[in-house]
Amino acid sequence: EPEVTQTPSHQVTQMGQEVILRCVPISNHLYFYWYRQILGQKVEFLVSFYNNEISEKSEIFDDQFSVERPDGSNFTLKIRSTKLEDSAMYFCASSEAGINQPQHFGDGTRLSIL
């Protein structure tokens, strides 16, 4: 069964440094998403991306965050200057259509900011 893959599984970064999280969505999917889950808390939506543009974003997704689809397979989340409170699990997801279709999630990248 096709799956979303994310790398690395764990990223440790000094506060203030830039970090890029990588994802390979399911190949025939057209919509891509990032979510985060702070330890012990709910999964929270960050951003959705379609046709090389952001289609929705939450208030969490501020100017420190950016997303990109640099080629036909990868989808990345960049955090420009990391803060301690950015420590969380970051999940990538993809779906065939933008609404009324299940989003399929990867196993996440654990981001630890020191």
Next chain:
Amino acid sequence: GESVGLHLPTLSVQEGDNSIINCAYSNSASDYFIWYKQESGKGPQFIIDIRSNMDKRQGQRVTVLLNKTVKHLSLQIAATQPGDSAVYFCAETKGGYQKVTFGTGTKLQVIP
């Protein structure tokens, strides 16, 4: 530092019994609902979905019931197995939007 997390409700079920996990949603504009299963160290795994024009949908060993009148969603798992032990999240989307809003989750413990 210590992280303050949400207290997860826990459901303990004997292996072989049926499980029912409940969820209340608050947004009456939500029109698509999904149940996800999350095992430790893994991402949310899609189980079953239902649109707001339906009140019941069945999958393999799972059934989702939707009651829009009281904004309630339930997941029934038949013949619960040890591999069903996980945290289960209900999730919803509002009409025309892609953002999925997750609930707080219920931890299912299967007693062998």
